[in-house]
Amino acid sequence: MADTARLGIGYYLRLSLRNLLRNPRRTGITLITMVFGISTLTLLGALNDGWLNQMKTNFILSFTGHIQIHSQGFEASQSLQDSISEPDEILRYTDYAEIIGWTLRIRTSGLASLGGSSAGVQIMATDPEQETWVTSIHENISAGRWLSPGMADDLLLGRNVAQSIGAKLGDKIILMAQRANGEMVSEVFYLRGVLATGAPQIDRTLAVIPLHTAQHWLALQNSVTDIVLRTEHHDDTDALHRLLVQHLSTDRYEILRWEELDPMVSQWLNFSDAYGLVVIFVVILLVLTEILNTMLIALHDRQKELGIMVAIGTKKSQIFLMMMLEAVILILLGSLLGYLSGGLIVYFLGDQGIDLSHFSNAFQFFYMDPVIQPLLTQDSAIRILGTTFVAALIAGIYPAWKAAQLPVTQSIRIQ
Amino acid sequence: MSHTQRIVEPVIVAVVISNLIGHLRRTLLTITAIAAGLASLIFLWGFNDGLHRNMLSNFQDAIIGSIQIHRQGFFEHPRLSLYLSAPERVIEALETARLPHWSRRLETFALATSEKTTEGVMLIGMEAEREAQVTQLAQRIGNGRFLQAGDDYSLILGATTAKNLRVDLGDPIVIVGYDRFGALVAEEFTLVGIITSGEMGLDRGMALTSLRALQEMLDMSGQITGIVLRVADDRLDEIAESLSLKLAELDLEVMPWSEMFPVVQEWITLHNGFLYLFVGIVLFIVIAGELNTLWLSMLERTRDFGILMAIGTARRQIGLMLLLEAALLGVIGSLLGILLGIGVILLTNQTGIDLSVLLGSTSRFYVDPVIHPQLNLDHLGMTVISILSASLLAGIYPAWRAVKLQPVEAIRNG
Known part of the structure; x- marks a missing residue:
């Protein structure tokens, strides 16, 4: 008895391994359940993350960029009085490696009218070329074309704005706005393009004109209201933000990340994330039920052999240890293979994505794409592998405990 | 031959039932697995449909009406x-x-x-x-x-x-x-x-x-x-149609909210599409789970099958027996799953699922932070049918393997 108690963990490990290898079919089936469950979870998690990431990208590229620099107080006042008079001072910092595009803008509200109808618009004046480096507005034109460099009276309107004043390409449209000193001024533009992005803030309110025209028209000289930056990856945003905060005077400038520019969207992403979490949580529970099930059935198979072990003097704690080790080996192997195979599926689906467009023909709402491209993230890997591992261990304890509780005579008798 | 067939069928049913009852533990485990799968799918749909209904109703209540x-x-x-x-x-x-x-x-x-x-x-x-x-x-x-x-x-x-x-x-x-x-x-x-x-x-x-x-x-x-x-959601289309008929000579537009703001409807369609994808994948998990138990139980009984064949049972009948087992397990599991799923939905519908920890306590995008899952009969029917077919499908492989058994080897190795 003392001898068996002194047996090291290595002994049990060998024993467990031998048990697993001795019945490859049973081991295989249990393993397949785990691999299957974990790989599907990996795929689901990746679909969910891919979907969220696409919304984030679409949002950032549709209008706001990753970071905007304004004169301190502009975000609240939206007034031309709070403009940046020396943008060049900040543009010195645009050679940071994280920044892959920047543009200067003037934003102010105004009124667009054609004939008798008019509509309130958000005027955005930007550099025709620089803008294309930062956002994808120029790719979302449903009719006409993007601003042409050198054409001073080009105008683009959001789809709904154009519709509500009944404007067609080539129409002469009058924009009215207020200068920083309060003087109301109007200017003639020609509609050259209609923007259809699916983002309500663009389609319903936007009017795009060239930056130089606006600077002249609104008597702003070289001033702008926004400096918009785009980073290489979403994750670079915080690092760049820290860098800029260090170098620029926060008394003079406000440096805002995309989450702060449109809290609504970041709440929307949180909401979608919460929804996804609930769904994945339910699926995790289901996968665990299946794993526990298979382990219990496999245990049933072995009652006789375990009974004999008890009969020849193996202690219950030893049987428990052996069974737990078997479970751990299975779970480790299952998680690894499961994550790898899930990752492989994600990799092959990667660029092509899963096309949901036949569920809904023309949706373009809230920056969502009809094609979901799954994305593996560290967070979801930790979440999925962590929870399945812990829970599968718990699931392993029960069969191991059951095995240790078996009455000897009964187990040997079972065929 | 047609004579013996008719006599044999009830025997097979009896064998199947006694098999299932004889291995009560395994039967119960398989049934639980199917029921758990179905119940979780029913719950997911209920959660999804409850959220959508809440959103639609809040959206109409906000300003645009029905x-x-x-x-x-x-x-x-x-x-x-x-x-x-x-x-x-x-x-x-x-x-x-x-x-x-x-x-x-x-x-x-x-x-x-x-x-x-x-x-x-x-x-x-x-x-x-x-x-x-x-x-x-x-x-x-x-x-x-x-x-x-x-x-x-x-x-x-x-x-x-x-x-x-x-x-x-x-x-x-x-x-x-x-x-x-x-x-x-x-x-x-x-x-x-x-x-x-x-x-x-x-x-x-x-x-x-x-x-x-x-x-x-x-x-x-x-x-x-x-x-x-x-108006009530379920009568919306009917009312809109009858009104536009009744008011036809007045040159009016009778517009349901979905016609004025199609994006909201499309968002829901897309969200459902996303969930169909999830449901499809979960179905695979259920199939795999049941296939496992059926296969294991078939392997365990290889020797029995060998003996059955040796005493003259046709292969077809053994295959049929296993398929019948799968079908019975599927039906009972589904019934249990429906009960469990509906029970969970009724319960959570009363208490609500509070997402305010994740979302904060105000409503967002016309969705309240506490979600009350609701049953949608279309989705329920579709889910039950797919789980039932999945559990039948899972029975095919073990049955086919059993049909291929050689009696002598089966008895010796099983």
Whole structure:
């Protein structure tokens, strides 16, 4: 008895391994359940993350960029009085490696009218070329074309704005706005393009004109209201933000990340994330039920052999240890293979994505794409592998405990 | 042969049943697995459908109602010249159709001007005393009060617009607009309420006042541009259709909310599409789980099958036996799953699932933070059928393997 108690963990490990290898079919089936469950979870998690990431990208590229620099107080006042008079001072910092595009803008509200109808618009004046480096507005034109460099009276309107004043390409449209000193001024533009992005803030309110025209028209000289930056990856945003905060005077400038520019969207992403979490949580529970099930059935198979072990003097704690080790080996192997195979599926689906467009023909709402491209993230890997591992261990304890509780005579008798 | 077949069938059923009862533990485990799969799918659909229903209902309650009736073309080009020519005939039709939840509105674009700045708004004149029949807008006023009967030139703005104009309760706001002939009109209003919904489209770009004041300002006494209706969701299409038939000669547009704001409907369709994808994958998990148990139980009984074959049981009958086992397990598991799933939904429907830990406590995107799952019979039927077929499908492989067994080897190795 003392001898068996002194047996090291290595002994049990060998024993467990031998048990697993001795019945490859049973081991295989249990393993397949785990691999299957974990790989599907990996795929689901990746679909969910891919979907969220696409919304984030679409949002950032549709209008706001990753970071905007304004004169301190502009975000609240939206007034031309709070403009940046020396943008060049900040543009010195645009050679940071994280920044892959920047543009200067003037934003102010105004009124667009054609004939008798008019509509309130958000005027955005930007550099025709620089803008294309930062956002994808120029790719979302449903009719006409993007601003042409050198054409001073080009105008683009959001789809709904154009519709509500009944404007067609080539129409002469009058924009009215207020200068920083309060003087109301109007200017003639020609509609050259209609923007259809699916983002309500663009389609319903936007009017795009060239930056130089606006600077002249609104008597702003070289001033702008926004400096918009785009980073290489979403994750670079915080690092760049820290860098800029260090170098620029926060008394003079406000440096805002995309989450702060449109809290609504970041709440929307949180909401979608919460929804996804609930769904994945339910699926995790289901996968665990299946794993526990298979382990219990496999245990049933072995009652006789375990009974004999008890009969020849193996202690219950030893049987428990052996069974737990078997479970751990299975779970480790299952998680690894499961994550790898899930990752492989994600990799092959990667660029092509899963096309949901036949569920809904023309949706373009809230920056969502009809094609979901799954994305593996560290967070979801930790979440999925962590929870399945812990829970599968718990699931392993029960069969191991059951095995240790078996009455000897009964187990040997079972065929 | 046909004779023996008929005699053998009941025997097989009896064998199947005694097999299932004889291995009660394994039977129960398999049934549990199927039931758990089905119940979790039913729950997921319930969660999804509950969320959508909540969203749709809040969306309609916010401001647009279920159905709006305007002159043909007004929704596309909201011009005052397209006012509703015979509102009393529309209301008469509504009353005869027993649709009491209606309210009249007059809408036009205008500029709201404070001492500091200007912003373009959609100016809506509402019947203060009837608005509660169609929307819950009054509950979205976080600051000040909603319109009241007898209000004169009172105004309600969204929080964002009020912030942009830098105005507060009691401040004067000049509204500048055009009347239906294109002449400029301006009037001073007093800010009495601010909408603080946190929702896009409500907090910005709108100004509300009483119908009477707006009619006076625009010199359109007794005229309106539209009638808003609130009806039960399940009767919406039917009502919209019968109304547009009934009002056919008046040249009106009878628009359900989904026609005015198709994006919301599309968002739900897309979300459902996403869930179909999830359900498809979960189905695979269920198939795999059941395949495992059936296969293991088949392997365990290899010797039995060998003996059965040796004493003259046809292979076809052994295959049939295993398929029948799978079918029985599937049916019982599904029944249990339906009960469990419905039970969970009924329970969570009562208590609600509180997402406020993740989302904060205010409603977002017209979804309340506490979600009450709901049963949608279409989705329930589809899910049950797919789980049943999945469990039958899972029986095919083990049955096929059993059919291929060689009796002698089966007895020796099993």
